[in-house]
Amino acid sequence: MIKAEQAQFQTVIIGGGPAGTGPLVYGGWSGRLAELLDRGVALVEQSSELCVGKLSKYQVTANTAASDFIDFLMPEAAAAVFPKTRGSDVYQTLLNQKSELLPLPEIGKLLKMAGEDLAETFSAYPQSELFLGWSVSKVQQLANGQYQVQLLNAQGENQTIQAKQVLLATGGTPTAYKQTGKRVHELAQQAGAEANPLIMSSEELLTESGLQTADMWLNHYDDPQVVIVGGSHSAFSSAWLLNRLEDSDFEPDDGQIKIVHRAPIKVWYESAEQARQDGYHDFSEQDICASTKNVFYLAGLKGDAKQLYREIAGLDEQNKCDGIELLCHASTEQALSDNRIDWENVALVIFAGGYDFSDIKIENPLGGDISLQGHFTGRYVNEQLMVLDSLGNPIDGLFAAGLGTGFSLTKYGSGESSFKGQEHSVWFCHHDMGESLFKLFVD
Incomplete structure (x- = not known):
């Protein structure tokens, strides 16, 4: 249950998958998590698990090496936040096979364990609160610039919390x-x-x-x-x-x-020469990543x-x-x-x-619906991950991350210049995007 004295938070994160937990995971491996949790974070997740999202359900092999999924556990600072995960047989197995492409259910076991570690860390910070088994029915912008978030659980109970900023990380639904x-x-x-x-x-x-x-x-x-x-x-x-x-x-x-x-x-290759040697020629200079020289680094x-x-x-x-x-x-x-x-x-x-963004009901101070640019264009956020209103103006204090947001990678200068899709890999959530959100929330 919600602690009445903690109904006011600095940040509410809606969604506990890779995108929602990204800034927390970044804080964990960088040794800065206390800076965020001391300010007061409410993390709302409708399931009973954190970090893993839907990954463990997919009966296929990952399309990136195991190292991308365990990289956040490598720094020594991560041991303080993810002790059980770092000491597990699952982690050791992935560490020994870090250059291989492994089944997603195996990756899911590690991320689920990391979520359990993260949940235990929350209990050490009285200013922050974890709400597993709760969903959000609506977010309302208040006249003072803050947000009021209405929560609902499976038993039909309602709760209301407030925050200065909200991150929508509700995942994507198939188009x-x-x-x-x-x-x-x-x-x-x-x-x-x-x-x-x-x-x-x-x-x-x-x-x-x-x-x-x-x-x-x-x-x-x-x-x-x-x-x-x-x-x-x-x-x-x-x-x-x-x-x-x-x-x-x-x-x-x-x-x-x-x-x-x-x-x-579009097919990924380490280099244009490797692609041509394999008999693959459906690419141009715009399809080659400037930094890695990979062909279709993101889209392939x-x-x-x-x-x-x-x-x-x-x-x-x-x-x-x-x-x-x-x-x-x-x-x-x-x-x-x-x-x-x-x-x-x-x-x-x-x-x-592909995916559409699973946005939720957002109201203005008078109770009217706030229309978002993404409802018409599919692009919900700018390069700072701020949600855009129907006129394309950023809404102060409202952020979104994850599948379907229409986020562009141009800010990070990575990937091929021809890339027009969306990139929200677990590594990206734990590093570049997680770091950006973390700094927005603590600065």
């Missing part, structure tokens, strides 16, 4: 393609399909329960076809999982899985997704993949209308098109 989904059903019906295909997001499919549901659905068809919409890492991860289903009747061949995409597939496929692309594209002559076919068209409509898609037998359609 919904309502019109495209309607078009999918139209195409199936026009082809004479007996039933509409099952439609899922890649986020659903990548979980254990989602993969089981897809497998059972595919088994109802004599010649099941799968269409994956999107050319992102999650699209190829989805195809990778479906192509390797264990104990399943679905063994795709002859292009039973179609990946439809609108632009050339890595790990299992990269290897699957190489097998599909014929770059790996030893392991060719005949079960998956790439269909590239200028628009999604053109791709879905490709006559190589057998809509009569399409059983499953996966949408892998």
